[in-house]
Every structure is written in structure tokens, then in C-alpha cells.
Amino acid sequence: MSIESRLSERRHVLLELGFATRRVGDELHGSATIAPELHVPGTGHLRTSILATWADTVAGLLASLVMHPRVPVTLELDVNLYRPAPASGQVAAIGRTVKVGRSVFVAEVEFRVDDEPLALAGASFMVAPDPGLQLPRPLSTDMPAGTRRLATPLAERLGCRRVRPGVAVLPRTDEVLNAAGTVNGGLIAVAAEEAALSLAPDDSLSFLGLRYLQPARVGPVTATATLRGGVGRIELRDSGSEDRLATLATARTFGSATAR
Secondary structure: OHHHHHOOOOOHHHOOOOOOOEEEEOOEEEEOOHHHHEEEEOOOOOOOHHHHHHHHHHHHHHHHHOOEEEEEEEEEEEEEOOOOOOOOOOOEEEEEEEEEEEEEEEEEEEEEEEOEEEEEEEEEEEEOOOOOOEEEOOOOOOOOOOOOOOOOOHHHHHHHHEEEEEEEOOOOOOOEOOOOEEOOOHHHHHHHHHHHHHHOOOEEEEEEEEEEEEOOOOOOEEEEEEEEOOOOEEEEEEEEOOEEEEEEEEEEEHHHHHHO
């Protein structure tokens, strides 16, 4: 059974983003069309967290080829944009393996829109500690874009709410879980972005980096951001698990660059 088939059983949000992947030699390529539902609220820019989600997907599939049948889990993930993301166009992602170590796998993902460079992402993975977690046999890295698309803006589809300035909450549902049964690392990036941008209306992120400290198993995930000089620090806690710190994120807004 393919990864796409396993996700479709739960009507996973990732399958509504229109992102397709295919193996090209040693690389993994991804593609998608930018839709309004993927924009930062109040702007005409593609979400940086969407690029983080797609980078996590591409790099995670590359990691799966090495770690199979064990499940890879994300340790770190970051996205650097060269310019504000456009409102429309065709996104191409090119994923490459950087390092295969005994315990850590590293990949990078280049993003282009309509053949113009947009961003560079990096990600590292380790094997999930639970040996009982197994990937399907055989493993397929080719995933079609699927026929379903978001009918509402992404944050609304996820149920991710800005509860007050600097705070966003992402509920744990079957539609946002990864193969390990915890909240998908790429979608956690959406909560981090929502918390940061609630303090910078009408802006978008030029950088988003996440360090995954422990899985968010229970939820909801509560993201709390501070923003100084356009640089954000975001704590993402598993509220249902004694408020434990699950992910620590940093961000930078494009507005901070133009203000100087």
C-alpha cells in the first residue's frame, strides 16, 4: 500500500494541497499549483509554512528510502525565501540527499515558481524510537496530486485559530497525523506561522525554522510567539500532555527587511 493510499483512508489534509511527487534518478521532485486557499491571510503570498510542509514531505520521502521499513521523524526543518512568494504559479520542488549517517539523515529542497528560484529548505530526520512503527512494503515515493482540493483557507481547514495576538491553537485530528500517529511536523509549521503573523498583520515570513523536541501526541498544539525587530520566537506546546514543549520555532518577516 502506498503512502498516498494510507493517507487517503483518513482524508488527510496533505492530500488536499495538490502536491504531487515523483522519483527522478537520485532526486525526488514535487509539483503543485498555488491556489488562493494557500495564501497568507490578507495577502497575495503563498504561505511559507506550505513550503515547509512540502519540504517535510519531499525530504521525509527521501529519508524513508534510506530508513525503510522504520519510520523517519523530523528533527529540524527550515525554509529560507529569496523573495516574497507569489500569489499564483506552478511550484517545483527538487529534493536531494545531503547526508546519510548512522543515526541522522539530511536533505535539502530547492523551490522554484514558474522556473524562477523562490526558496531553499533543509531538513534532518532520525528513526522513530518505536521499532513497532513500520512503513508499508513495498514503499512508493510517487504520489499523485489527487482530485480533492482545499475548499476553505488552510488554517480554517485545519481548525487552527488565532485566539489572541501571538497565540494560535491547532487541534489534533486524524487528518493532521503522520505515520507515527503524532501531529505532522509540516502542519505544525502552520500553527507557528499563524502565531507569528498574528503579531505582524499583512506580512509574510522570509524565514521559518523549526526544531522538533518531542512529538505532539495528545493536542491541541498551542503556539505562542514573541516578535522583536521582525524576528519571532515561537513555542509550540502539547497542551494535552502537561503543556510539554514539543517544538521551538524561529521566524523572520519580510517587513523587517524593508523597514531597515
